[in-house]
Amino acid sequence: MRLLVLNGPNLNLLGIREPEVYGSGTLDDLEEALVEAFPEIAFRFVQSNHEGILIDALHAAREDGTDGVVMNPGGFSHTSVALRDAVSAIAPVSVVEVHISNVHTREGFRHTLLSGGACVGIVSGLGRYGYHAAVRYFVESERSQ
Ligand code: CA2
Numbered sequence: 050m051r052l053l054v055l056n057g058p059n060l061n062l063l064g065i066r067e068p069e070v071y072g073s074g075t076l077d078d079l080e081e082a083l084v085e086a087f088p089e090i091a092f093r094f095v096q097s098n099h100e101g102i103l104i105d106a107l108h109a110a111r112e113d114g115t116d117g118v119v120m121n122p123g124g125f126s127h128t129s130v131a132l133r134d135a136v137s138a139i140a141p142v143s144v145v146e147v148h149i150s151n152v153h154t155r156e157g158f159r160h161t162l163l164s165g166g167a168c169v170g171i172v173s174g175l176g177r178y179g180y181h182a183a184v185r186y187f188v189e190s191e192r193s194q
Contacts, residue, residue: 050089050090050117050187051090052093052119053106053107053117054092054093054180055095055119055121056097056120057123057125057126058097058098058123058124059098059123060123061096064078071149071150072177076096079177087184087188090184090188100125103125104131107132107135107144108135108138108139110139117143117187118139119144120136120145120146120164120168121146126146126148126164127162127163132164133164136164136168137167143168143187144164144167144168144169145170145171145172145186146168146172147171147172147179147180147182147183148171148172148173148174149176149177149179152174154174
């Protein structure tokens with residue numbers, strides 16, 4: 050199975066700033082943990098601080114036969130109609146949105162999840178385990194087909 054793990058703006062700073070909110074491991078650590086936990090999956094990892102690059106990565110996922118996308122759009126989750134449209138546009142490729150923190154216990158502006166509304170599901174507040182839960186969803190979905 051081929052999965053794209055897509056991380057949005059500022060997530061390249063994981064482990065460098067705000068460890069009390071996002072944990073002390075880096076993005077590299079997070080990606081390595083996924084490879085270790087799911088050796089059978091062909092992962093592609095993309096992180097960008099630019100909305101258009103995230104959208105292009107979603108379009109490419111549909112074209113290259115990617116089976117699913119695990120996406121943390123960072124702050125764009127709350128603002129980007131374009132990202133939401135891209136999630137809808139790549140159907141039938143499913144996208145699971147992940148948030149490390151529980152966005153619903155934070156500021157009100159984080160409660161709106163524009164991209165998440167077009168995703169098959171949203172995991173929020175489970176820390177980095179949220180990425181593992183999202184991958185597990187794709188593994189179980191494939192098994193039950
Ligand atoms: O909880 C999440 O995963 C978020 O998507 C993280 C975003 C935030 O805007 C969302 O509301 C929730 C922020 C990502 C910034 O990541 C940083 C990591 C380390 C240090 C500073 C920022």
